[in-house]
Amino acid sequence: MRIGYMNCNSEKETLERFRPLTRYLSQQLGVDFEVVPVDTQDFPERFAAGEFEFTHTNSLVYLILHEEDQLQLLATEKRGRYGTHTSGSIISRKGSGIRTLADLKDKRMVFGPQLAPSGFLAQYDLLLRAGIDPETDIAYYAIPSGSFKHEKVVYGVYFGKFDVGAAPSLDLELMVGDGKIQADDFNIIAESPIIPYCTFGARKDLDPQLVEKFRQTLVQLTQDATVEFEGENLKVLASAWVDGYETLADSDYDLLREMARRANMPPYQKF
Amino acid sequence: MIRRDRFDLLLFALLLGCVLVLGLLLLKGQAPTGSGARIDKALEQQIAYQARVNFLHNLYQPVEQLRQKGQLAAALLKLDELARKYPQEAHGEILRGEILLKRKAVKQAIDHFVRAVRLNGDYVDQASPLSRYPEIQGLVEAQLPVFRQRAKSNPQSQSLQNTLTGLYYLQSRLAGGCE
Numbered sequence: 001m002r003i004g005y006m007n008c009n010s011e012k013e014t015l016e017r018f019r020p021l022t023r024y025l026s027q028q029l030g031v032d033f034e035v036v037p038v039d040t041q042d043f044p045e046r047f048a049a050g051e052f053e054f055t056h057t058n059s060l061v062y063l064i065l066h067e068e069d070q071l072q073l074l075a076t077e078k079r080g081r082y083g084t085h086t087s088g089s090i091i092s093r094k095g096s097g098i099r100t101l102a103d104l105k106d107k108r109m110v111f112g113p114q115l116a117p118s119g120f121l122a123q124y125d126l127l128l129r130a131g132i133d134p135e136t137d138i139a140y141y142a143i144p145s146g147s148f149k150h151e152k153v154v155y156g157v158y159f160g161k162f163d164v165g166a167a168p169s170l171d172l173e174l175m176v177g178d179g180k181i182q183a184d185d186f187n188i189i190a191e192s193p194i195i196p197y198c199t200f201g202a203r204k205d206l207d208p209q210l211v212e213k214f215r216q217t218l219v220q221l222t223q224d225a226t227v228e229f230e231g232e233n234l235k236v237l238a239s240a241w242v243d244g245y246e247t248l249a250d251s252d253y254d255l256l257r258e259m260a261r262r263a264n265m266p267p268y269q270k271f
Numbered sequence: 272m273i274r275r276d277r278f279d280l281l282l283f284a285l286l287l288g289c290v291l292v293l294g295l296l297l298l299k300g301q302a303p304t305g306s307g308a309r310i311d312k313a314l315e316q317q318i319a320y321q322a323r324v325n326f327l328h329n330l331y332q333p334v335e336q337l338r339q340k341g342q343l344a345a346a347l348l349k350l351d352e353l354a355r356k357y358p359q360e361a362h363g364e365i366l367r368g369e370i371l372l373k374r375k376a377v378k379q380a381i382d383h384f385v386r387a388v389r390l391n392g393d394y395v396d397q398a399s400p401l402s403r404y405p406e407i408q409g410l411v412e413a414q415l416p417v418f419r420q421r422a423k424s425n426p427q428s429q430s431l432q433n434t435l436t437g438l439y440y441l442q443s444r445l446a447g448g449c450e
Contacts, residue, residue, distance in 0.1 A: 081347060083379045089344055176351040183348035191344035194376055219428045244430050
């Protein structure tokens with residue numbers, strides 16, 4: 001059995017974070033699970049091709065797979081101040097004079113990757129709802145290349161390469177917590193409503209008992225759970241940078257669906 | 272038997288006198304006792320408490336200002352920054368709970384209220400200037416039925432069980448129960 005893990009920042013990071021958790025799942029379920037790191041853009045295609053049975057993706061990719069392949073919702077990851085949820089922020093450098101959405105017109109903006117719910121979609125939707133069309137009303141927008149795009153967005157604004165940035169609120173929280181940036185370095189021009197965070201899913205035709213056991217194992221995980229991995233006894237959740245898992249209803253993702261529809265993004269994109 | 276002369280008696284009398292004087296001096300030199308001492312102690316505690324309240328007010332003033340301006344995301348970031356220096360401060364937990372509640376992150380808000388009250392019971396003491404009694408009471412009344420149902424529907428979820436236990440804990444503290 002294979003679990004496809006969406007690369008959040010890089011393949012290396014994905015493997016480091018999720019191999020201990022996968023070993024734990026294998027031990028608890030008596031199934032030999034294999035970690036498959038997958039680039040976000042390739043995820044729907046590789047899932048459709050049957051390359052993995054279980055999925056760990058951001059909430060927007062979950063929506064796409066649920067819509068196109070009836071992916072089953074298993075558990076939602078908890079990390080950061082909003083737990084199972086997260087949000088997107090629009091930031092500018094303190095002292096730039098850009099304090100409101102109305103100030104954004106004709107400014108240079110940097111977004112996160114296009115399929116990032118809290119690094120692209122949430123902010124794109126915020127702009128549209130404020131009457132600003134990102135395609136026509138700002139000077140231009142860019143998306144950083146390579147890995148660690150969200151941090152690049154924050155630093156891009158911090159060092160003045162861009163006037164405004166679309167940063168996941170979780171990344172801002174973590175960077176302030178680590179002392180990489182100060183809360184006073186930025187104006188938070190707007191923050192989106194909270195939307196579900198990363199999500200585990202299962203292919204529709206899997207053994208229901210296995211799927212239920214997988215879900216139960218995740219939601220029963222506590223901070224104390226450990227696993228033997230490469231000669232070390234590791235804390236499962238801490239090694240995955242996760243606070244825990246919870247069961248949400250598919251309807252909890254409806255707000256995100258509305259955002260995707262308004263922004264004309266997958267799985268509701270119309271040409 | 273040893274005979275004592277007048278000189279011995281004089282020395283004995285002087286020695287007795289010294290012991291009495293020393294005893295009196297010792298009694299006089301002690302801290303005030305009874306109600307006077309209690310008043311001083313109570314005053315000291317009040318001054319220390321007031322100083323603490325003022326300190327918290329000043330420390331978290333930037334958070335309050337951002338919150339009043341509706342800049343909730345910036346207020347939360349400021350709290351993250353302050354938590355680096357004061358990670359166990361109950362007031363930060365209370366403010367975080369209030370802001371998260373406003374952001375509709377109800378479960379997380381409850382968890383922070385519980386942590387705050389565990390750290391400092393003043394937040395459920397109606398006489399305290401730090402009191403959040405009505406807010407916490409409103410939260411418990413509104414959310415206890417919701418989380419009872421959620422925990423019942425998801426019996427495996429340790430996290431939901433913890434939040435429900437937290438709500439019961441708040442209910443008990445509001446009723447005046449001890450830990």
